[in-house]
Amino acid sequence: MKTLGEFIVEKQHDFPHATGELTALISAIKLGAKVIHRDINKAGLVDILGTSGVENIQGEQQMKLDLFANEKLKSALKARGIVAGIASEEEDEFVIFEGVEDGKYVVLMDPLDGSSNIDVNVSVGTIFSIYHRITPTGTPVTEEDFMQPGTQQVAAGYVVYGSSTMLVYTTGHGVHAFTYDPSLGLFCLSQERMTFPPQGSTYSINEGYYSRFPKGVKRYIKFCQEDDEASRRPYTSRYIGSLVADFHRNLLKGGIYLYPSTAQYPNGKLRLLYECNPMAFLAEQAGGKASDGANRILELKPQTIHQRSPFFVGNTSMVDDVERFMRENPEQAPR
Numbered sequence: 160m161k162t163l164g165e166f167i168v169e170k171q172h173d174f175p176h177a178t179g180e181l182t183a184l185i186s187a188i189k190l191g192a193k194v195i196h197r198d199i200n201k202a203g204l205v206d207i208l209g210t211s212g213v214e215n216i217q218g219e220q221q222m223k224l225d226l227f228a229n230e231k232l233k234s235a236l237k238a239r240g241i242v243a244g245i246a247s248e249e250e251d252e253f254v255i256f257e258g259v260e261d262g263k264y265v266v267l268m269d270p271l272d273g274s275s276n277i278d279v280n281v282s283v284g285t286i287f288s289i290y291h292r293i294t295p296t297g298t299p300v301t302e303e304d305f306m307q308p309g310t311q312q313v314a315a316g317y318v319v320y321g322s323s324t325m326l327v328y329t330t331g332h333g334v335h336a337f338t339y340d341p342s343l344g345l346f347c348l349s350q351e352r353m354t355f356p357p358q359g360s361t362y363s364i365n366e367g368y369y370s371r372f373p374k375g376v377k378r379y380i381k382f383c384q385e386d387d388e389a390s391r392r393p394y395t396s397r398y399i400g401s402l403v404a405d406f407h408r409n410l411l412k413g414g415i416y417l418y419p420s421t422a423q424y425p426n427g428k429l430r431l432l433y434e435c436n437p438m439a440f441l442a443e444q445a446g447g448k449a450s451d452g453a454n455r456i457l458e459l460k461p462q463t464i465h466q467r468s469p470f471f472v473g474n475t476s477m478v479d480d481v482e483r484f485m486r487e488n489p490e491q492a493p494r
């Protein structure tokens with residue numbers, strides 16, 4: 160049995176100039192995940208369910224668990240003295256860590272993904288994306304440090320709080336999964352070098368919004384539901400409503416997750432910097448693909464911290480199919 164700590168130290172050989180700081184950074188996220196796991200597991204017994212009564216800059220109600228997870232991860236990351244600043248779904252602006260101007264890294268995070276599932280005991284997650292800062296150390300980070308394309312990510316990953324709690328990450332050398340053993344307080348290696356199965360047959364989209372989807376997406380959904388044994392259609396429809404949980408299932412079983420532009424979200428719902436980019440890095444490292452319907456997610460040039468993007472991620476052939484239907488049916492989502 161190999162723990163996450165041992166595995167990361169072992170993998171430092173992948174980086175000739177490794178200093179151990181990235182190892183320390185991921186272990187800070189690991190600590191935050193343990194604390195969140197502990198309270199999520201007894202959510203009904205502690206006061207972390209329900210809304211906080213406060214709205215974030217995106218106009219969304221912040222759940223108590225959103226704020227709890229944000230605080231725990233923020234303090235764990237700051238305490239390590241290597242992260243100079245963070246950006247988070249739950250922070251209106253990027254946060255400069257005072258006194259850590261020498262930190263080489265910045266972290267972007269979705270502290271609690273799948274907020275609509277918090278109160279109903281359905282799997283939720285945490286998503287993280289790590290970059291080297293581009294402004295000089297010894298100075299406070301600036302917005303520039305967070306506006307890097309996804310191709311510049313040093314590492315990315317997620318934690319899924321489900322029937323078991325798992326941490327899945329990549330540093331550009333494959334995708335590896337660790338399962339949390341609460342009796343030992345350790346994340347232990349459960350899958351190394353994960354890849355999408357050759358063919359997928361599950362599609363994950365909120366079909367309740369069908370009438371609001373672009374024509375190309377509507378055509379793709381019909382394609383998924385047609386009978387064609389050779390291509391394993393009709394596909395199965397599965398939608399948990401937590402990106403992390405839907406992605407994790409599709410990574411294991413083969414499939415595609417879709418959140419297109421809609422009338423309500425003309426630029427898509429998911430946030431490029433701390434949802435799309437990290438999942439896209441993982442998907443590509445697992446032999447899959449991530450697109451906004453036409454472009455590679457990782458090459459998109461960020462403009463703002465909380466910008467949204469249409470998001471299609473999963474088996475390469477399935478994302479290719481969506482892109483083809485979008486090209487053949489260029490009509491946008493009805494306004």
Ligand SMILES: O=P(O)(O)OC[C@H]1O[C@](O)(COP(=O)(O)O)[C@@H](O)[C@@H]1O
Pocket residue numbers: 248269271272273274275365400401402403428429
């Ligand atoms: O309820 P909808 O519109 O289908 O949206 C569900 C999607 O929104 C999200 O909940 C957005 O993430 P947050 O919960 O972190 O805001 C995704 O996890 C999920 O896939």
Ligand SMILES: [Mg+2]
Pocket residue numbers: 269271272273402434
């Ligand atoms: Mg999210």
Ligand SMILES: [Mg+2]
Pocket residue numbers: 225248269270271272273274
């Ligand atoms: Mg969230």
